[in-house]
Each structure stands twice: as structure tokens, then as C-alpha cells.
Amino acid sequence: MDDKEILQNATRSAAQAGMITLVFENFTAQLIRYVLSGHLLDDSSLMMLRDNCIRDLKNSTMTGMSLEEEAEIFRQAVENAEKLLDAAITRGRDL
Numbered sequence: 001m002d003d004k005e006i007l008q009n010a011t012r013s014a015a016q017a018g019m020i021t022l023v024f025e026n027f028t029a030q031l032i033r034y035v036l037s038g039h040l041l042d043d044s045s046l047m048m049l050r051d052n053c054i055r056d057l058k059n060s061t062m063t064g065m066s067l068e069e070e071a072e073i074f075r076q077a078v079e080n081a082e083k084l085l086d087a088a089i090t091r092g093r094d095l
Contacts, residue, residue, distance in 0.1 A: 008069075011065075012069065012072075012073050012076075015062065015073050015077075016073055016076055016077045016080065019057060019060070019073075019074075019077040019081070020077055020080055020081050020084060022057075022060075023053050023054070023056075023057050023077075023081040023084075023085070024084070024085075024088075026052075026053045026056055027049060027050065027053045027085060027088075030049045030052060030053065031049055034049060046089050046092075047089075050082075050085045050086070050089065053081070053085065054078060054081060054082060054085070057074075057077065057078055057081055058074070058078060062074075
């Protein structure tokens with residue numbers, strides 16, 4: 001792997017990490033607003049909040065890379081965000 005490939009991989013990883021961080025920030029904010037509005041959390045409301053965050057991620061955009069790179073980064077970020085949100089919800093239920 002040459003320096004250019006290493007830099008491209010690092011850029012993609014950083015972009016994915018940033019996107020996933022924003023998903024969790026969004027999820028946390030939605031969760032707080034939901035509870036402060038007096039709603040009770042149950043499985044369906046958690047899934048609704050999760051789905052809202054994933055939809056927001058899918059509707060976001062990036063600049064500075066080819067469409068193919070952007071599509072792959074989004075695909076991987078969505079896949080990882082879904083797994084991480086599911087794991088966080090599962091851990092929260094187990095507490």
C-alpha cells in the first residue's frame with residue numbers, strides 16, 4: 001500500500017467516524033427531547049428514534065470526493081451506525 005492509498009483509507013475512516021459521531025449526537029438529542037416531552041420509552045419508540053437517525057444520515061451529503069467514494073463511505077457508515085445503535089439500545093435495555 002502506497003502513501004496515497006494510506007491517506008485515502010485514513011480519510012475514509014475519519015469521515016465514517018465523524019458521521020457515526022453525528023448519528024450518536026443526533027440520537028442522544030432526540031432521546032432527551034422525547035423524554036423531556038413526557039413520552040415513555042418503549043421498544044417501538046427506541047426503534048423510531050433509531051430509524052430517524054439512520055434516515056438523517058442517509059439524507060446527509062459530503063463534498064471533496066468522487067461519488068463512488070462518497071457512496072461507499074455512506075454505505076459503511078450506515079451499516080456501522082445501525083450496528084452501534086442496536087448495540088447501545090440492547091445494552092440500555094439490559095441495565
